[in-house]
Amino acid sequence: MTAPADPARSRAGRSLLASPAARYWLLIAPALLLMGVFYFYPIGRVLWMSVTVPAAGFDNYALLASSASIQRMLWTTARISVLTTVLTLLLAYIVAYALVHSSAKAQRWMFLGVLVPLWISVLVRAFAWFVLLRREGLINAALMATGVTDSPLNLIWNETGVMIGMVHYMLPLGILPIFSNMRDIDQRCIAAARGLGASRFEAFRRVFLPLSLPGVVGAGILVFIFSLGFFVTPALLGGGKTLMIAEYIKVQILEVVRWGVASMLAAVLLIVIGVLLAMLSRLVNLRKLFGAG
Amino acid sequence: MEKQSFAEDCGVLATEIGGGQTRRDLIRSALALGVAPAALALGSGAARAQAGKEVVLVNYGGVAMKAFDEAYVKPFAAQGGKLVLDGSGPLNGKILTMVQSRHVTWDICDAGITTLAELGPHNALEKIDYSIVDKTKLTPEFAYEEGVVNYMFSSVLAWDKSKISGEPTLADFFDTKKYPGRRMMRKDSQAMLELALIADGVPRDKLYPLDVKRAFAKIATIKKDLLFWSSGSESQSLMRDGECVMGLLWHTRANVLADETQGRVTYTFKDGLLQPGLWVVPKGNPAGKEAMRAIASMQQPEGQIKLLAAMGNGPSNPAADALVPPELKQKNPSDPANAAVQAKIDAAWYKANHSKTFQNFLDLISS
Numbered sequence: 101m102t103a104p105a106d107p108a109r110s111r112a113g114r115s116l117l118a119s120p121a122a123r124y125w126l127l128i129a130p131a132l133l134l135m136g137v138f139y140f141y142p143i144g145r146v147l148w149m150s151v152t153v154p155a156a157g158f159d160n161y162a163l164l165a166s167s168a169s170i171q172r173m174l175w176t177t178a179r180i181s182v183l184t185t186v187l188t189l190l191l192a193y194i195v196a197y198a199l200v201h202s203s204a205k206a207q208r209w210m211f212l213g214v215l216v217p218l219w220i221s222v223l224v225r226a227f228a229w230f231v232l233l234r235r236e237g238l239i240n241a242a243l244m245a246t247g248v249t250d251s252p253l254n255l256i257w258n259e260t261g262v263m264i265g266m267v268h269y270m271l272p273l274g275i276l277p278i279f280s281n282m283r284d285i286d287q288r289c290i291a292a293a294r295g296l297g298a299s300r301f302e303a304f305r306r307v308f309l310p311l312s313l314p315g316v317v318g319a320g321i322l323v324f325i326f327s328l329g330f331f332v333t334p335a336l337l338g339g340g341k342t343l344m345i346a347e348y349i350k351v352q353i354l355e356v357v358r359w360g361v362a363s364m365l366a367a368v369l370l371i372v373i374g375v376l377l378a379m380l381s382r383l384v385n386l387r388k389l390f391g392a393g
Numbered sequence: 394m395e396k397q398s399f400a401e402d403c404g405v406l407a408t409e410i411g412g413g414q415t416r417r418d419l420i421r422s423a424l425a426l427g428v429a430p431a432a433l434a435l436g437s438g439a440a441r442a443q444a445g446k447e448v449v450l451v452n453y454g455g456v457a458m459k460a461f462d463e464a465y466v467k468p469f470a471a472q473g474g475k476l477v478l479d480g481s482g483p484l485n486g487k488i489l490t491m492v493q494s495r496h497v498t499w500d501i502c503d504a505g506i507t508t509l510a511e512l513g514p515h516n517a518l519e520k521i522d523y524s525i526v527d528k529t530k531l532t533p534e535f536a537y538e539e540g541v542v543n544y545m546f547s548s549v550l551a552w553d554k555s556k557i558s559g560e561p562t563l564a565d566f567f568d569t570k571k572y573p574g575r576r577m578m579r580k581d582s583q584a585m586l587e588l589a590l591i592a593d594g595v596p597r598d599k600l601y602p603l604d605v606k607r608a609f610a611k612i613a614t615i616k617k618d619l620l621f622w623s624s625g626s627e628s629q630s631l632m633r634d635g636e637c638v639m640g641l642l643w644h645t646r647a648n649v650l651a652d653e654t655q656g657r658v659t660y661t662f663k664d665g666l667l668q669p670g671l672w673v674v675p676k677g678n679p680a681g682k683e684a685m686r687a688i689a690s691m692q693q694p695e696g697q698i699k700l701l702a703a704m705g706n707g708p709s710n711p712a713a714d715a716l717v718p719p720e721l722k723q724k725n726p727s728d729p730a731n732a733a734v735q736a737k738i739d740a741a742w743y744k745a746n747h748s749k750t751f752q753n754f755l756d757l758i759s760s
Contacts, residue, residue: 169756340621343759354486
């Protein structure tokens, strides 16, 4: 740097620009403040409440070990989330595979089919399923008219109904990460495998499938995390009998006002999701999965 | 799912009656459900409540706003008072949040027995001042320390005549051999336990203290044929669409069902459970004693009959019974003829037992 004309200004400028780290922190300070006040502080309060209401200590957390009711609810939540995830991944993989191997024009239409449901409210979709699945609904009417069954199938008001509704909701969330991963697979690898004598199935099983696994794992954890906190679909399609953690927390907060138990369960959910995300970040590039890269 | 209280359903139901019956009930109940968590944030109304001695009355919105306006706000204004309606829904959790943060903006809340049971122990409710609220203008057993009856409603047995022959009893509700088919009840232990016990042979006047074990066992016998509704509109659509052959639901919804299905779905008050809707006053309410004067004003029979005509809620003032027009009498749960064949809820039992029983009930139906 050449000698400056105004030494005073230069000194001030230099001290401000002295450390790149200081500039960096200064720039993100407003965002940090916002996050602190509106995100970390309330979450901290919730975590704090889980060890202070109604009395200080870990009594709320002890319920995890002692309350059969909470254990059953957690088990229901886990079971439905795992099943939803497995079914979603299976269907999403097929759709994503078809998407990757379609022409650009067909892809556009297929994407529309994937994305339109994503934009429709979860409530409207639950209602649509109600119309289709109920006793005198379209599906049962068709099955009985064609003589497939004599009496209506129980497709709704049970876990079957919940599963149908949830898998339908989760499909786009499964398809998109798997698709984005498959698109990046070098098709020449498969061609090479074929050239070296692998059958179509062998080339898929030993080359394409392993290459597409990071997308599957990413989609799986994403869908599983969404399923854990699901509220509307189980409540509407489960006939009141499918009690998952989100609804349980809501009952504790708004109805029986046991806020300590509610915040404990919220904290448990937060921790489980945090751990899952940490695992996910080791397996796949999170920034890419969520569209930042 | 957002478990809807009776008071909450009043607003929704009135909207549906007023707007003509549509087939979008499930969406409505669903919307209520989606909105509820967001509503956990405190409702507005703070600014209004600060000005003078305005009394803020909170209900669950909808056309109940209009019905309350006619039945309560105008008569109170004629007496020189000022009542402001707020439709943001006084759920237990919201009332408690307000009281604990010492920023109470509500004066009177449209609530029920379980509000007493859940909020009483938290010391979140004002005592009702019976030197202002007139005990002679209500049924004394529904005048509680921290809440006072505002209207009456019933949990009743309804059935689909196209699938059930004759007039079933509560015992038949639990007899899937005699009448096969799916049934529904409310996703709440309140009232459902009483009806299960009556079905099991307990006399109507000897229900309390409730034999919870016996009631649970009775419900468990038909669990696989049972659905559980959360909102009034859901109960209505399940019966209307033929998803259930019998159901235990609120009389207001049963009335509408009977009308809209031209009598295909019908109901009886016999062996129903008569329950009070309650006014409660959050601790430290802004208008102080003026809230009690507003409650006293709402005891007038004329307004209560307007509410019966608009929403089906039964008058709480016995003096209103004689003034009810004949065509409304059979739909009125507190009409002496209807009240005589029903059991009456006992709030004292709920104060001691509701929270735990409700938890166990949820546990029973979800296991």
